[in-house]
Amino acid sequence: MKRSESLQALETTEFDVLVIGGGIFGACAAREASKRGLKVALIEKRDFASGSSSQHFKMLHGGIRYLQHGDLVRVRESIDARRFFFKTLPHLVDPLPIIIPTYNVGTPRWMLAAGVFVYDAVALDRNWGVQASEKHIPGGKVLSKADVFEAFPEIDQQGLTGGVLFYDGQMYNPCRIVVSYVRDADENGAVICNYLNATKILEENGLVQGAEVLDELSGKRFTIRSKSVLNAAGGWAHRLINESLGSAHSPNVNFSRDACFLVKRQISKRNAVAVLGQSKDPDALVSRGARHLFVVPWREYSLVGVWHVVKKEKPEDVYITRQEIETFIEEVNAGYKGLNIQFEDVTISNWGLTLFGENTEDSKDLSYGKRSVLINHAKEQGLKGLVTLIGVRATTSGVMAVQAVNEVEAALNISKSKAVFDSTPAWGGTAIDKSVILSQLDGNAVVADTLYRNYGAGAQDVLAIAGRRPELKKTIDGTHVLAAEIVHAIETELAVKLVDVVLRRTEIGNAGCPSEQAITQCADVMAQVLNWTEEEKLSNIKELKDAYPNIRL
Ligand SMILES: Cc1cc2nc3c(=O)[nH]c(=O)nc-3n(C[C@H](O)[C@H](O)[C@H](O)COP(=O)(O)OP(=O)(O)OC[C@H]3O[C@@H](n4cnc5c(N)ncnc54)[C@H](O)[C@@H]3O)c2cc1C
Incomplete structure (x- = not known):
């Protein structure tokens, strides 16, 4: 990829689809569309993965949590969504063992064990097509008190009854994951450029025409012509529509500032542990008391999170303070007495906007965002050629890319082509010696x-x-x-x-x-x-x- 060549092509070509936003959702959508043979442009106003896609907790959720909500459809979707990464970029992901300790108050061990057992039955195909056996997600198991204590010797033993172990996925390097999908799109003919800001989506007589753009490096403005636009601008997506086309076309979405932090010691070399926080999950069918925070090994560090705060501000106006981080530290230290994390241990905080449930700004027990938002504006508002995709979890980006490109093809009036999804590895994902x-x-x-x-x-x-x-x-x-x-x-x-x-x-x-x-x-x-x-x-x-x-x- 050469920026000058991309800029020239963007100015002179008419595209089938212009993807706005170079986070994980835009990258996966550009990959899927270009591999299906569409003429694709992908633009990012800052750098690829500079939004929430570099800031997250690095977990690839296989959906075990949604059993709690009785949402089997979402469990199944999550299994496919997680496997997408293990098949397309196996070098960048790993299975992650997670231990949930149980106590004589709160959700009993038998109930969690039943959940793990049901999940494993529903997820029998979780490793289908994943070549390397060391990348297979193992089944879960029930742990004794001694097992939990051995894994986490500093854990609070008062009332400990044992625990359960289940596995999810973990990203080794989220930014390289985004860049690898971007490169895959490039290899399939997509024209790609960063530091190129879509300032206005263009429309004429109810038909999308492309976008006006600003080169953030040179200050030059020009128009990219495209028969359709896929708006994958994350926390900016609804604002871009609002500013370009008016509020009637803008989706009604809520965001939270999700946050986590990294500390420079390994609480465990191998296992993640769930720690009871202080808020509850109002959507849970089975009341399991407080919501879990997680302490997760990642490289030589431990990741601690995740905290959610409803935010209505522009993404540029969102930040996190030292005081907030200190409150988070207090909460996680209270849930796991042996942790004893100090503010000075924190090497970096990661935070960003994430699609969220309907909550008021001051609610304590927050409702999470459940599903990604995918809108074909032709169907909903009579605006042909505009599709919006705001993803709820990075994990779902491959699955949602397929659905979004289906909508783009519908908007272009072309028959739906076969999904590419996880049928071929992404850039770098081929097995080598x-x-x-x-x-x-x-x-x-x-x-x-x-x-x-x-x-x-x-x-x-x-x-x-x-x-x-x-x-x-x-x-x-x-x-x-x-x-x-x-x-x-x-x-x-x-x-x-x-x-x-x-x-x-x-x-x-x-x-x-x-x-x-x-x-x-x-x-x-x-x-x-x-x-x-x-x-x-x-x-x-x-x-x-x-x-x-x-x-x-
Ligand atoms: C702390 C935290 C923990 C999380 N943990 C997890 C987890 O463990 N697992 C998980 O699956 N998910 C997790 N998530 C959610 C996940 O990060 C998001 O769902 C995902 O990254 C959203 O990706 P995106 O591509 O939609 O948005 P973004 O990554 O924000 O990308 C949108 C991009 O659009 C660009 N853009 C905006 N406007 C324009 C414009 N006008 N022109 C051009 N470009 C534009 C932005 O610069 C940005 O790069 C977490 C999120 C946070 C913040």
Whole structure:
């Protein structure tokens, strides 16, 4: 992908569908549409995955929770949705064991065990078509008191009756997941550009014509012509419609600011644990007392979350304060006495807008968003060619992409083509012999593994750059990331800023602010490739440092 070529193509081509928004939903939809043979453009006003898709809790939900709501349809959908990632990008996902301890108050162990048993029966096909056996989601089991204590020796033992173990999925690197689907769309002919803002969706006589756009880097404005528009702008989607076409066309949606944080120690190397929080789930059929918070191992860290607050503000006006994080820490420490997390342990906070249920701004026991919003505006408001997709959980993005592209085809008056979904791997998802990577890295197993985890079969592209320029075969200070990955991100993945490379193309800054030396090394490589002046380099470094800890202090 080359930005200048994309810009030229966007100005001169008429597309079948213009996808607005380069989060996980836009990326999956662009992949699905381009693989079905549509002429696709995908634009993102900042960088790919710079919205909620880089900020989430990294869980791939298989839907066990929806048994609680008696929603078997959603359980089944979630199983397909989770498996999509395991089939298309196996190197970027893992099974995640989760333990729910049970006590002599609250939901009894037998009830949770029954849930796990029913789930496993409903989810018999959960691993169908997933090639690597180490990526298979195992069945759950009932745990004794001793099992729970062994896994979490610091857990509160007073009244502990045992627990249950079940498995979900976990993303190794959410940003690389988005970028991999974007690259797949690119390989199938989609024209893709970041830092390109859709300022207005264009319509004439009830027919969508494309969008006016602003190049956020050059300031240039132009029009992209397209027979249809798929609005996948996440927390911005309804506002974009409102501002372009008026409130009559704008969906009535609610959002919460979901938040979690990362601490720099592993509470457990292997298992996630559910901790009782202080709010309740008003939609639960079986009252199980307080809602769970989770402490989850991720790389060498622990992820803690998730908290929800209803937000009506513009996404740009949403933030999180130190005081809020301290309240979250207090709540999770109260639920698991041995945790003893301090604010200073937090390396980064992740938060963003997520589709939510109907709640008032001050409600305590919040109703979650249940389903993604998919609107064909021709059917609902007589506006032909506009489809809106606002996703409720990143997990559902593959499934929803299929449905959204079906609606796009309907809007284009073409017959529905066969869904691609998980029938082929995405970019990097093809199985490879990992020893080939290792042999090119002089046997450095950790670097080889890191490269494989992030790029899968695409690791070869990074190694080809390192082969041409051996000085890029060195790792960035304090990381297992090759300098060649930075050049790869610029040359093939439209990275233009230091934040793009450090936060979203490589794993250098996913978990907290990199060292001063690492930042300088990355900035130096970028400055050389992109001919930055000293001033440009320094302003990129400042922008990066300002991104941490992602909390208003
Ligand atoms: C703390 C937290 C925890 C979560 N945990 C999980 C979890 O564990 N599992 C799970 O499945 N889900 C989880 N979610 C939900 C998940 O993050 C979201 O459902 C998902 O990321 C939404 O993706 P999206 O593509 O719709 O939105 P986004 O990722 O926000 O993407 C929308 C994109 O559109 C772009 N855009 C907006 N306006 C325009 C415009 N005018 N022109 C061009 N581009 C535009 C934005 O810049 C943005 O990049 C969590 C969310 C949060 C915040």
